[in-house]
Structures are given as C-alpha cells and as structure tokens.
Amino acid sequence: MAQERPKEVRSEFLYFALRNRKLRVGLGILVFFLLFAIIGPFLTEYDPNTYAGPSAQPPSSEFWFGTTTFGQDVYSQFAHGLRSTFIVGLIGGGIGTLVGVVIGLLAGYRGGMVDEILNMLTNIVLIIPTLSVLIIIAAYLAVRGILTESVFIGLTAWPWAARAIRAQTFSLRTREFVDLARMSGRSSLRIVFTEIAPNMMSYLFLVFILQFGGAILNAATLDFIGLGPTRGMSLGLMMNNAVLWAALQLGMWWWLIPPGAAIAAIVGALYVMNVGLDEVFNPKLREM
Amino acid sequence: MSLQVENLTVYYRTLRGDVQALENATFTIADGEIMGLAGESGCGKTTLGHSLIYLKPPMRFIEGRVTLDNEELPIWDMERMNEFRFKKISIIPQYAMNAMNPTRKIGKMTAEILESRKVSYKATLPELKRRLDLVELSHDVLNMYPIELSGGMKQRMVMVLSTLLNPSLLIADEITSALDVSTQKAVAEMLVGFRDRGFVKSLMVITHDISILYQIADSIMIMYAGQLAEKASTQVIIHNPRHPYTKMLIGSLPKVGVKHSKQRLAGIPGKPPLLLNPPVGCRFRERCPVAFDKCFDVPPFIEIEPGHFVACWKEFESNA
Amino acid sequence: MLKLDGVSKVYRVGTFGGKELHAVSNVSFEVPDGEVVSLIGESGSGKTTIGRMILRLTPITSGTISFNGVDISTLQGEALKDYYRQVQGVFQDPFSSYNPIFKADRIFRIVREEFFPGMKDQEWNGKLEDSLKAVGLNPAHVLNKFPHQLSGGQLQRFLIARALLLDIQFLVADEIISMLDASTRIDVLNLLADLKESRGLSILFITHDLSLGYYISEHAVILYRGCVVEMGSTDRLYNTPLHPYTRMLMAAVPRLDKKWEKVEVELRGKQSQITTGCVYYDRCPEAERSADCLTHRPPLVQVEDDHFVACSRYME
Ligand SMILES: Nc1ncnc2c1ncn2[C@@H]1O[C@H](COP(=O)(O)OP(=O)(O)OP(=O)(O)O)[C@@H](O)[C@H]1O
Ligand SMILES: Nc1ncnc2c1ncn2[C@@H]1O[C@H](COP(=O)(O)OP(=O)(O)OP(=O)(O)O)[C@@H](O)[C@H]1O
Ligand code: SF4
Ligand SMILES: [Mg+2]
Ligand SMILES: [Mg+2]
Numbered sequence: 025m026a027q028e029r030p031k032e033v034r035s036e037f038l039y040f041a042l043r044n045r046k047l048r049v050g051l052g053i054l055v056f057f058l059l060f061a062i063i064g065p066f067l068t069e070y071d072p073n074t075y076a077g078p079s080a081q082p083p084s085s086e087f088w089f090g091t092t093t094f095g096q097d098v099y100s101q102f103a104h105g106l107r108s109t110f111i112v113g114l115i116g117g118g119i120g121t122l123v124g125v126v127i128g129l130l131a132g133y134r135g136g137m138v139d140e141i142l143n144m145l146t147n148i149v150l151i152i153p154t155l156s157v158l159i160i161i162a163a164y165l166a167v168r169g170i171l172t173e174s175v176f177i178g179l180t181a182w183p184w185a186a187r188a189i190r191a192q193t194f195s196l197r198t199r200e201f202v203d204l205a206r207m208s209g210r211s212s213l214r215i216v217f218t219e220i221a222p223n224m225m226s227y228l229f230l231v232f233i234l235q236f237g238g239a240i241l242n243a244a245t246l247d248f249i250g251l252g253p254t255r256g257m258s259l260g261l262m263m264n265n266a267v268l269w270a271a272l273q274l275g276m277w278w279w280l281i282p283p284g285a286a287i288a289a290i291v292g293a294l295y296v297m298n299v300g301l302d303e304v305f306n307p308k309l310r311e312m
Numbered sequence: 313m314s315l316q317v318e319n320l321t322v323y324y325r326t327l328r329g330d331v332q333a334l335e336n337a338t339f340t341i342a343d344g345e346i347m348g349l350a351g352e353s354g355c356g357k358t359t360l361g362h363s364l365i366y367l368k369p370p371m372r373f374i375e376g377r378v379t380l381d382n383e384e385l386p387i388w389d390m391e392r393m394n395e396f397r398f399k400k401i402s403i404i405p406q407y408a409m410n411a412m413n414p415t416r417k418i419g420k421m422t423a424e425i426l427e428s429r430k431v432s433y434k435a436t437l438p439e440l441k442r443r444l445d446l447v448e449l450s451h452d453v454l455n456m457y458p459i460e461l462s463g464g465m466k467q468r469m470v471m472v473l474s475t476l477l478n479p480s481l482l483i484a485d486e487i488t489s490a491l492d493v494s495t496q497k498a499v500a501e502m503l504v505g506f507r508d509r510g511f512v513k514s515l516m517v518i519t520h521d522i523s524i525l526y527q528i529a530d531s532i533m534i535m536y537a538g539q540l541a542e543k544a545s546t547q548v549i550i551h552n553p554r555h556p557y558t559k560m561l562i563g564s565l566p567k568v569g570v571k572h573s574k575q576r577l578a579g580i581p582g583k584p585p586l587l588l589n590p591p592v593g594c595r596f597r598e599r600c601p602v603a604f605d606k607c608f609d610v611p612p613f614i615e616i617e618p619g620h621f622v623a624c625w626k627e628f629e630s631n632a
Numbered sequence: 633m634l635k636l637d638g639v640s641k642v643y644r645v646g647t648f649g650g651k652e653l654h655a656v657s658n659v660s661f662e663v664p665d666g667e668v669v670s671l672i673g674e675s676g677s678g679k680t681t682i683g684r685m686i687l688r689l690t691p692i693t694s695g696t697i698s699f700n701g702v703d704i705s706t707l708q709g710e711a712l713k714d715y716y717r718q719v720q721g722v723f724q725d726p727f728s729s730y731n732p733i734f735k736a737d738r739i740f741r742i743v744r745e746e747f748f749p750g751m752k753d754q755e756w757n758g759k760l761e762d763s764l765k766a767v768g769l770n771p772a773h774v775l776n777k778f779p780h781q782l783s784g785g786q787l788q789r790f791l792i793a794r795a796l797l798l799d800i801q802f803l804v805a806d807e808i809i810s811m812l813d814a815s816t817r818i819d820v821l822n823l824l825a826d827l828k829e830s831r832g833l834s835i836l837f838i839t840h841d842l843s844l845g846y847y848i849s850e851h852a853v854i855l856y857r858g859c860v861v862e863m864g865s866t867d868r869l870y871n872t873p874l875h876p877y878t879r880m881l882m883a884a885v886p887r888l889d890k891k892w893e894k895v896e897v898e899l900r901g902k903q904s905q906i907t908t909g910c911v912y913y914d915r916c917p918e919a920e921r922s923a924d925c926l927t928h929r930p931p932l933v934q935v936e937d938d939h940f941v942a943c944s945r946y947m948e
Contacts, residue, residue: 199728200723200725200728200729201728201729201730201731201739203684203687203689203721203723203729204723204729204739204742204791204794205742206689207687207689207716207720207721208716208739208742208743208746208747209712209713209716209746209747210742210746219731222731222733222734223731223732223733225733305733326781352785352816353783353784353785353786353812353816354782354783354785354786406784407727462675462676463675464675486811489810489811490724490725490810490811491675492673492674492675492840493674493840493841493842493881493884493885493886494674494880494881494884495674495675496884496886497884497886497892500886501892520785520812520817521886522888523886523887523888524886526886526887526888526891527886527891527892550888562888564818565818565888566817566818566821566843566844566847567843567887567888567889568843568846568885568887568889569843569846569870570846570847571846571847571866572821572822572825572847572848573825573850576822576825577818577821577822577847578818579768579816579818579819579822583768583769583770583773586770586772586773
C-alpha cells in the first residue's frame, strides 16, 4: 500500500488511454494505414514504376485506383509509397526527435558550458544548407536506400526541436520538485529523464508529429529531384508527379487524391492522438 | 440579501467514487457583509467558493439553489455562468498568484480578460489606474510580466483585476496566506477598503488564518469535513463559540507570546474523516468530546440566536 | 552545528546581467546542534536564498557555510549525498514541490530508490507509515493520489514526512506552515519542536511571523533586504525589540487579543534600493534619525547579553 506500484500506475495509464476517444480514433486511423502499408503491396502484381496498362484510366476492377498518364498502376504506387512514407516518417522523424530531445534536455538542464557547446552545434547544423549536403552525399552513394535517406533527413532536422525543448527545460528546471529530486541525491542525468522529460511528454509527442510530417515532406523533395532511393516511390513523390503532370486540370483526381488524403489523414490522426495523450498524461485534464 | 445559498451539495467524481466535499450548505451573506470562511485544510472551503462560480468536472453539482441579488445563479451550467462571472460574482482563486500567464504583460492580460467579457479596456483604463493607486501599485506594473512582481504585488494586482467591474460578491480564497505579515496586513485592510468604497458589495474571505478574520471580517462561518458547523458574528465566534469544533479550533490557534518550552499549545486530536466515505450523522462525531447517540443523525444548521447558526445536537439539547 | 560566516549572494539581473542584486549581504550566524533558530523577515529579505544556499541548491557568492566543521561547498558526489542524508529542506509552496503528472507519493519512492535501495517492502512500508503518522496523516487518506487531489496542508506534511524518512540532523523549514490551516499549524510546530527534543534535530525555521518564531525557538535572526538587522534570544527580541523594523513586524502580526493598530504599512518603500546607509532608512519612522542613518551602514553591535542590533541609535 505504501509506495506507488508501477504495475498499478501503468494499468491506470492504460485505463485512461483506452477510454480516451481522441486517442482511440487517432490510433485506429494510424493502425489502418500501417496495416495497409504492410499488406497493401502484396495485393498487387504491378510494379509501381513500370507501365502496366493504358494511360490515364479511371479506377476499375483491373486498376483499382486507376492509372497515371504513363500507365502506371496508382494503387501499386500508393501501397508502396505508403510503406516508404511510413519508414521515412518513423525513422527520420524518430531520429530527428531523439537527437533534438537529448540535446535540448541536456543543454536546458545543465546550462553553462554544456549549453554553449550544444548551442553552437545546433547553430552549425541549422545554417548548413541541408539540400546541398544531401546532394553531395547522394553523389557519392551509387545505390541509395530508403533507410539512408531517412537517416539523412533525421540528422539534419533536429535543431529546431532542440531549441524548443531547451526553452521548455529551462523553465521546468527551476521548479521545486526538481530541487527536491536534487536533495534526494538524484544524478542530473536521471533528473532530466525522470523528472523533466515526463512533464513534456505531450510536447515531445508534438515534436515527433512535426518531425514525422517534416520528414515526409523532405523525402518528397528529395525523391522529386531524383535524390531519393533509387527507383523508390513515396506518397510525396506521387503528389509531386501528379501536380507536375497537371492531374487535377486533366480531371485525373484518382492520381492526386489518394496520396494527399493519406498524408492528411496520417498527420491529422497524429494530431488528434496528441490532444488525447495530453489528456492522459496530464491528470488534471482527465475526464472522470 | 446579497447571496443566498440553499442546500448546496457538490461532490467530486473520482475513480473510487464520489468525494462528498460539500454537503447541504445553507447560509446567506448580507449586503456589505464580509464573511470569513474558515476550517481545516480539506474541509471544502475552496469547493464551496468554486462551486459558486466555476463548477466544472470533476466537480459535480448534486443539488441546491444559489441566488445573488434575487437572481438565481445557474451554477451547474458553465456556459450560462459566463454572464455572471467577473461582472456580478468574482473570485480570486487560491494560488492565483502563480496562475497568471507568465508570457503576457499584466496590461495585456487585463485587456484580454476585459475584452472576453465585452468590456472596453480603453474605457476602463482610468478607473484601473485609480485603483492601482489605491493599492499602492505604480502604473508601470501594466507593462511588466508577472514574474517581475513580488507576491504581495501580484496579490494586489489580482485584487484590482477581479473587482474591476464592481461585482456584487467577491470570493477571496486564501489571498493572504502566502504573504508576509506586513503585506498581509496591508492586503487585508485593502479588502475592507474595497468594500467600504463599494467596489464590491459583499465578500467571502476564505482563509485558515482566523486571526486575520478577527481583524477584518463581520462574520465567520466554520466548516468541518464538508458540513457547515457554525456561523455567527466575529466577536461571537472568537469569544463565545457554541459548536464543539469551533471551540477546539479557536483553542488551537497559536497565541502571541506563548513559548513551546513553557506552554505547549494543543491541536485538535484526531484527523478529519475521509470524504470519500464520510461517517453518517455529524461528521465531527469521531473527534467530538461530547458526542452522544443522537449524533448519528445529521444535525441541522439552526439559528439559535439572531444571526448565530449552529449544527450540533448537544447544543440544541442544552438550549432546549 | 551549522555555521554561516560572512555569506553573501549576488544575483545578476537585468537584460544582460548588467545589474547586481544583493539578495544576501554578509550574513553570519550559527545553528547549534539540537536547537531551533528562526530566520525572520519580510518577503524578499533573502530568507529562501539563505535556505537554498545551505541546501546546496544555490551557489554562494562569497563567505562560507560549514556543517560540523566541513565547508559544504566542497562536497561532491557521494559526500554530497551523505550531506543530504543529514540535511534536508521543506519548501513553502507545496504545489510546485510535486511533479504534477505523477502521484504525490512518488517523492517517497525517490527517497527509497536513492537512499534505501535494498530495503524490503514490508520494512519500508512500516517506516513510511510511521513517518506519515508522525506528521499527522492517515496513510489511507493520502497515498496513491495526485497532487491536485490533495490539499496544500496534506502536501506540506508529505514533505516533512519525506525528510523524516532520512536520518536527518538538520532541517531547513522554509515557511512551511504559512500555507497550513490553524489547527495543523500548531501540530506541525509542535511536531518540529518534538523532533528537536526527541531526535536532537536542529532546525532553521524560516518565517515572517515573529510570534511563531517566538513559540518555537530560543534564538532568532531578523533579516531585512539581505542584512541581519537584529539577532539574539527570542525573549529579548520579543519583549524588547530594538530595531524599528522588528517593531513593525511585531505590530503587523494578526492576533486574537487585539485588533491591528492603524499603522500604515508603507508598501512602496519595499521596492527602492539603498546603497549606502541603513537598509531600512526609507521606511524608518523613527523621528530622531541621525544623519548617520543615511551615510553609514550601522554594523551589528551587541547591546546586551545575547542581543545584537544594527541601528545607529544603539551605537556608542
Ligand atoms: N479534484 C479533486 N478530486 C477529488 N477530490 C478532491 C478534488 N479537489 C479537492 N478534493 C477533495 O475535496 C475536499 C475539499 O477540498 P477543498 O480544496 O475544498 O478544501 P479546502 O478547505 O479548500 O482546503 P485547503 O485549506 O487545504 O485549501 C478534500 O478532501 C479534497 O481532498
Ligand atoms: N534566481 C534569482 N535570480 C534573481 N534574483 C533572485 C533569484 N532568486 C531570488 N532573487 C531575489 O533575491 C531576493 C531575495 O529573495 P528570497 O526568495 O531569498 O526572499 P525571501 O525572504 O525568501 O522572500 P519570501 O518571503 O517572498 O519567500 C529577492 O529580491 C528576489 O527577487
Ligand atoms: S452534533 Fe454531536 S458529534 Fe456533532 S459536534 Fe455536536 S455533539 Fe459533537
Ligand atoms: Mg482551499
Ligand atoms: Mg522565501
């Protein structure tokens, strides 16, 4: 009875998480797309980049989502694109968040020299023209995979996250519960991760959402200028192509809407989840 | 009658059941009256204050009727209360000092609050400045951020802000407890000044510091574990209390000029009951030195002398 | 024994840290073993800053603080942890002392993890129950709740219970009862006094209320704008306060036996900054102020046994 039993805490957390409608809806959408990304590509025999049939066909039983101006199967593009988009978003966004969070927390909590050095690093990464570096690197790598692309994106996207988290940490570290932890002999590192970080949980998740969205868009740009994975396909690339070949003006809505709607739905679901998580993390917001 | 509360019952919903934080409260505050509300920590003072103005989940309205200046307050309806909040009834919440938005300058914050009530900041500014003078704050505070103000300054600022539209009733929740003695005195006297000048008609001053109420309040109401125990004029409560709890409470106050090593003051033995599942009847029963079998029923809150209300069976018996 | 020797704290404030704020100036006093010393002063007088320096939460600008003869600014790592085993603090604002997203009793778990990692559940629960009972809490009422579900008084007593879990010798109690209600105030005061008696605990009792200081301690230090203006036995301070500031503090204490006198409390004066002369000059009501008041800062001089004051009127 005396101390907080972790199991109980977790189950209470789960209780609120499962009861939260926003979280359930967001998670539902996300899981749907995730499953689609995993299973979808197996349901089609067409390669996303080869010419599978007549050009500019509307959806039919043969070509579920229709075909592009060049006769590529939109469904196949979509399914493969969704998969790589998820990979880029999760890995690229994940790395960007992780690096930003660690650097922001350390700089904000330690202050002084540590802060100055990390701040300098942040500024350097911030001003390096990301695209030119990527172009140079791309030129050296003959075969580029989706993983390499994700790592690149993540490693260049963290600075703003670090900035924002540093500011948050700064204001949290003067709170008395941090003093109390210090008087309990907790090491600084532990205080940062067990006292300060949990207070920013929903904020950290928001950072991840933004990083996720940013990574998808960055990947689209890279893919578009041909620096993406060799022979890759992504939702961003699909949209870029559709816009480039005037799909909308030609009435080829089936080319433009699936990738656009999917990106919007995924990012939207993440946002809704964030609001829901806020309610779960913050005991004061929990609906009784 | 400025404020009239009848049978007000408010609970908190929790996973483990309802916390019965306010049970059947019936009392009035007259025009011009400064009523002190005192009682042990957790007895429901804040709950009572809040329920009159911000009754929101996990708070749950059970029953009751509240009228202010002969108009019924729809306290169970957060939306409809907007009409009354700030204009007719205003609150300085407990820990309001720390609740000010740190990123807004005081002036901007004031403007936002006023405009949310559809009152022009420009038109109010002269009056605002006049009142800042009254509480000895320089006009520069409007250009400052909350962190730049000391506790006493913030508290005075919140006081000015919450009474800017001359509400009928101001609920001040523990506004002096974080202040030092000299500022406490100044702020408490300013509250009286606000009443005297008609900025507010009546006041409900919530505090655990009865000695401050003795200095400024006209009447004092004592609560125990969610029930009203006694209400009477300040003199009567301090010098001639009738409820056993009030007697013990007054007796436990730190007295000036007493030293622990020479005379050890006694608190009230025992602890207040858990409000999740409070004892039946008088909730003070378990700690009451004079309790008897009748106390298993809830004692009504009865006027035993003009203006003196008590809820205690023993008292009724000896009066009968 | 805890000893402060010429301790000062200067904060850099203003846009580029261009201005200096002397929060604590040249403060010396000691807290002997097993004694309660009150540190009394208005808001902003530097009480918390002194407490935080003792607790190693704020670095000292100059001077030394030593505990049992050891300069505490040298402590690092295990030695610092050992210091915290003996010296703990409880703060004024119970609400910000808790991490709002965790249950309140997490503060106990942290103590357990850091200081008693090997202890068995049963032994720990007994220990925890004892210290909760010692501070007048019913464990069933208060455990397993979030901070916002508990009242300020309950949270504050939690913090004292936390300190009691350790084998402390010295407690910094920073305004711990200002947010407590009347009946528990006395209980907590008595609790502190009892801990002093039974455990030989030394306490630095920070308060703004002279009468509380009188109740619990034999010695007191009166602080104004970071300077000690009067100090000595509480009997002397209470019965014959000499500094005009001490007298004003006395008059402002709300009491049940008489109403406040109509003395104006000059609030604006609190804001101004005096660089030379007596720190209390601009608020001092003493009619026969000498010219010295404005030009020389009066040092702390002994006026009688166990009674020191810093006011030009008491200098030979
Ligand atoms: N959000 C909540 N959920 C559940 N119970 C609550 C909540 N807020 C308050 N309570 C309980 O309701 C009771 C009354 O609380 P309230 O805050 O009104 O007391 P109070 O008299 O204002 O105390 P204090 O003097 O410490 O401010 C307490 O027992 C408290 O534990
Ligand atoms: N981190 C800080 N940076 C700059 N100034 C500070 C800081 N902390 C405190 N101060 C200033 O130092 C002075 C003393 O503050 P301190 O908190 O020690 O006073 P106090 O006597 O504890 O007051 P209170 O009764 O309000 O708690 C104040 O003027 C305060 O504004
Ligand atoms: S009603 Fe009974 S238990 Fe309650 S205070 Fe009176 S005598 Fe005591
Ligand atoms: Mg309250
Ligand atoms: Mg302080």
